[in-house]
Amino acid sequence: MITTASKATPSDIRINNIKSVFNRLFPDVAMSRSQLGKEIGLSRMAISDVTAEMIEHHIIREVGIDNRTGRGKRSMLLTIETAFWRVISIDISQKFILKGALVDLCGRIVERVEAPIDTEKGISPEDVCALIHRLMKITHAQILGIGITLPGIVDDNGEVVRAVHLDWSHVPLQQEIEAKFHLPTQVTNATRMALVAERFFGEGSANSLLIRIGQGVGAALCINDVIVNGQSFIAGEIGHIIVDPNGPLCACGRKGCLETFLSAPRILSQIEQTPQRRTQILSESGQILGRVLAISAGLLDLNDISVYGPPEIVGEAFLGSMREELTTNIASEYRKIPYLHRCQQGEDLALRGQAVHAIQSFVAFIRESTNA
Ligand SMILES: [Zn+2]
Known part of the structure; x- marks a missing residue:
């Protein structure tokens, strides 16, 4: 299950049971009532009640008999209802x-x-x-x-x-x-x-970070499958954190914000000015991002980091040097570096x-x- 941590969920057993059943079946799993009950830890009676209610409300439907061989009577499989x-x-x-x-x-x-x-x-x-x-x-x-x-x-x-x-x-x-x-x-x-899409349809995991490189630079963080909003709802807004006090002037008026190094327009205009330095510019950019993320990745023991951005930027030169920088800074006998990958989901x-x-x-x- 993936949630935002904004409010405590109501301690309503019925709601939690519906969510548990739904999340086991999402997006396209078929399971019998007894399997669901076992996985969630509900009695035969309780799982029967919750699934009956979900069928009545067209959230799930019966999809056929479980044909796998085994002892005991064969049971009906349930799956998510997509028509209603x-x-x-x-x-x-x-x-x-x-x-x-x-x-x-x-x-x-x-x-x-x-x-x-x-x-x-x-x-x-x-x-x-x-x-x-x-x-x-x-x-x-x-x-x-x-x-x-x-x-x-x-x-x-x-x-x-x-x-x-x-x-x-x-x-x-x-x-x-x-x-x-x-x-x-x-x-x-x-x-x-x-990040939610990357978690369900891409390669994201329960402990992951997504970095978006576009007009600016932003991030989103998921810890134990909870999306972190932060105290002022700005968790992940890292574009205007200063990484070099002597760096270039930023649109916000300060010097050396992360965005002045890593926004897509900035990187692409550098490449346009000196096309022969293309690989080097991308490697240097990846290195900066790797260095900036090292503490967070180590602190939070992240499993993976996905990078979402223009394909002409987020390629092997960029990701390779980011990986190298993370390895240098945080890898040890007990700690692997997070798995780095590019978001493959496109504009949707x-x-x-x-x-x-x-x-x-x-x-x-x-x-x-x-x-x-
Ligand atoms: Zn700034």
Whole structure:
């Protein structure tokens, strides 16, 4: 299970049982009631109750008889029901395009819509509502909830505290969308949702870090399968941490922020100026990132680090020297360095991650939402 650590989960046994069953079957596992009961640690009666309720609410379905040979009577297999529910996932992190999708309970995109972004006017919450309307019109399925992801600081209540790239400050987006559509809604940080996608569809693990290299530099952290938000909801915002007090001037007015070394525009413009130094520039950039991450990787005993960025930057020259730097700094007899890899998910990373996060957050509350 992957969650954000914002609030303590209600100690409601029913909700926890639904979540446990769902997470065992997600995204496409088939299991019998008795297997599920054994794995989760529930009695035959308890597992029978929870699965009956989930079947009734179209979260799971019976898929056939378990044909594996063995003693005892053969049992019915259960799997996630993909025909009934959809979540709406919206990604506002792309530069020129607003993306939306209807996603089934296995996290598969069923339908998608896009709207070009007017770069002069920017994006408003109304544009987001318009996209949600379009998605609702093209489906007859029940909507489980809405998830919206964007680059920026989002608090516990889904208020966008600050999103520089959208020029939004203190926009209570979750509240506005919930009031308009009467559906459970969540608003999240896009780098964290990229990490969720990497966890479920890529090579990410329960103790992992994702680094995003784009217009700026950002990170997301997952510890024991909990996404870390931080005290002020800015965990992972490492772009303006100073790594060299004598370094280049940053857009924020200070000198030597991590972004002045590692943002994609910065690296690409260096390569453009001296194309013959391409490999060297990429190696040096990877080395800086390796050095900066060494303490965190060692401190947290991370299993893996994924790097999400333009393929012309995040290649073997970059990753190789990052790996070398980490090895030099933290490898020992007792400690392997984290497994380094490039995100392979493409541009749907945040969109799919947001969908999975919304599914997992809302699935146990279906009874409440359908009664609303
Ligand atoms: Zn800065």
